[in-house]
Amino acid sequence: MDGVDQTEKGIVLQVRSKGTPRCPACSGSDVAYHSTYLRHLRDLPWQGQRVEIQVKTRRFRCRNRQCRRQIFAERLPGVATQGGARNRSADAKSEVSRLPFGGAAGIASAGATGDES
Numbered sequence: 001m002d003g004v005d006q007t008e009k010g011i012v013l014q015v016r017s018k019g020t021p022r023c024p025a026c027s028g029s030d031v032a033y034h035s036t037y038l039r040h041l042r043d044l045p046w047q048g049q050r051v052e053i054q055v056k057t058r059r060f061r062c063r064n065r066q067c068r069r070q071i072f073a074e075r076l077p078g079v080a081t082q083g084g085a086r087n088r089s090a091d092a093k094s095e096v097s098r099l100p101f102g103g104a105a106g107i108a109s110a111g112a113t114g115d116e117s
């Protein structure tokens, strides 16, 4: 967690990671910085305020010539990674549960309605 801002729109959590990632395809650490982009994740309201998560995500280029993966985005622990390459078996619920706010509530609204069948 990088910082928390209170704005008139609500709470903004800023997240970014440090360190150099490894290529997800070949696990090589010989990577070159490519670019940075900002992702906005909207989380559920927390204590009546809107919560937005700003994720600064860096892209890297794999320099392993044998690697078929060329550009990849780093993965941030604890933040949803939609759009990135990931295990098909990883389910969305475990992803949601790692969000700092609203994770449990998100699961409850998404999947817990079957309980009283």
Ligand SMILES: [Zn+2]
Pocket (backbone or CB within 6 Å): 023, 024, 025, 026, 027, 028, 062, 063, 064, 067, 068, 069
């Ligand atoms: Zn690679």
